[in-house]
Amino acid sequence: MAFTRAQASALLNKSEMRLFDDSRANALRGFDRAALASRVERTRAARDRARDLLKRQRLAARKRGDGRDDGIAARTARKEALLVELLQRFSDARREAPVKQAAAKSARKTTTKAAQKAVVKKVAAKKAVTKKAAAKKTVTKKAVTKKAAAKKAVVKKAVARKAVAKKAVVRATPNRAADTGATARKAVARKPAGKKPATRKAARRVSPERALENTRHLLEEKQARARSPQPWQSLDPVVDHAPQPGYQSPQAASKARELHAGESRMASIHGSSSTRDRYNQGKRDHRGDTE
Template identity: 75%
Template sequence: MAFTRAQASALLNTSEMRLFDDSRANALRGFDRVALASRVERTRAARDRARDLLKRQRLAARKRGDARDGVADRTARKEALLVELLQRFSDARREAPLGRAAARVAKKAPARKAAAKKASAKKVAAKKVAAKKVAAKKVAAKKASAKKVAATKTAAKKVAARKASAKKAPVGKAPARKPATRKAARRVSPERALENTRRLLEEKQARARSPQPWQSLDPVADHVPQPGFQSPQAAGKARDLHAGESRMASIHGSSSTRDRYNQGKRDHRGDTE
C-alpha cells in the first residue's frame, strides 16, 4: 500500500517525516551505503515503537470489549507505513555504492594483510633468534658450572693437603697465631674513673707548685708562692666573708640604731665648723 505525503504527515512526527522524505526515489540516489544503514536503524526503531504501541492499544480495547478502536487503527496504519519505509531503505542499501571511507578501507585491506604477513614472519624470525640465544646461554651456563665444580675440587684438595701437613708437624711446637688486629675495648667502672680523675688532678697541682726549669737560674727570688693568703688585706676580706656567710651575731647594735645614726649623718651633711 503506497502512502502519499499528506497521509504520511497525518501519521508521522517531524523526525519520521524526514525519513519519509529521504525514502523518495530521488533522495535515495544521493545516499551511499553508510548513510542508508543509519536510516535503516532509525526506521527500524520507529517501527518497533509503533508495533509495541499497537499491541498495548489492542490489548486495552479487548479488555474494554471494543471490537473496533479508531486509535488502534491509526497506529496500525503508521506501523504499516514505517514497514514500507524500512523496506525501501533496505532495498536501496543493497544496491547503493560504497562510501569514500568504506572504499578507502577496502583498498587498504590488501595492504594491511600483506603488512600483517610481514609482521608475523618477523615475529617467527625473532622467536628463532631468541631460541638460539637461549640455547647459547644454556651451553655457557653449563661450562661455567663445570668450571666452578673444578675450582671447588681444587680448593678441597688444597685444604686436605694443609690438614695433612698440620698433622705431620712436631707435637711440641704449637702453630703460630696471627696477632689480633683489634684489641677488645675495656670497660672502666665509675669508681675506677673517679680514682683516675683524682690522680690526674693531684699530678696537675703538683706540677703547678713545682718550680719551672728556667726559674732555678735565679735562686734569690722565690718564684713559687707560699700556700695561704698573699696579703693581710686578703686575709681580712676572707674573714669578713666567712663571718657574713656563717651568720655571726651583729656587734653594731640593732637595725633601728643604725638607721638613726645614718639619718643623723645625712642631716648634718651640709654643716661646716
C-alpha cells in the first residue's frame, strides 16, 4: 500500500517524516551505503516502537471489550505498515549500493590516474623549460665573459701605448728646462703657504688693553644711541623725548634718599617703640576729657 505525503504527515512525527522524505526515489540516489545503513537502523527502531505500541493498545481494547479493531489501534497499525514500507525501501537501496559504489570507485580511479598523468606531463614540461633556460644562461654568460676579456685586452693595449708615448716625450725634452720648471713650481707653491698662517696669527694677537679699550668705546656708542632721540621722535620738537640724566621726578629722588638712609643705618629720630606705646596710651586715657 503506497502512502501519500499527506497521509504520512497525519501518522508520523518530524523525525519520522524526514525518513519518509529520504525514502523517495530521487533522494535515495544521492545516499551512499553508510547513509542508507543509518537510515535502516532508525526506521527499524521506529517500526519496533510502533509495533510495541500497537500490541499494548490491542490488549487494552480487549480488556475494555471494544474488540481488536479499535480506532486508536487502527491508526497505530497504519503507522506500522508505513514504517515497514519505508524500511523495505531503505533495505533495497542498500543492497544496490555496493554496485554503485564499485562503479564510482572505478570512475574515481580512472580520474585519479588521468590527473596523475597530467601532473607528470606538466612536471616534465617544466623540467625541459628550466633546462633550456639554464642552457641559455650559460651561453649568455660565456659570451659576456668573452666580450669583457676582449675589452680588457683593448684597454691594456691603449694604456701601454700611452705610457710609451709619454716616455718618448720626456726623453725628447732637455733636463735643464725640466729642472727650472720644477723649481719655479715649488717656489710658487711655497709662497702662498707661508703668507696665510702669518696673516692669521697677526689677526689673532690682540692685547688685553686694546680689548678693554674697544669694549669701552662700544659701550659709549651704545649709551649715546640710547640717549639720542629716534628718527620718528624728531617730528615733535616741542616735547623732549630723550630723558635727562638723573632722577626723573622729585618723588623718585626722595624715595631713593630714604632707601639710602635705611641702607646706611642712620640714627633714628622717631623714638623707640616703648615711647611710641606710652604716647598712644596717653591719648587713649584722655579720650573722654572735655577740656
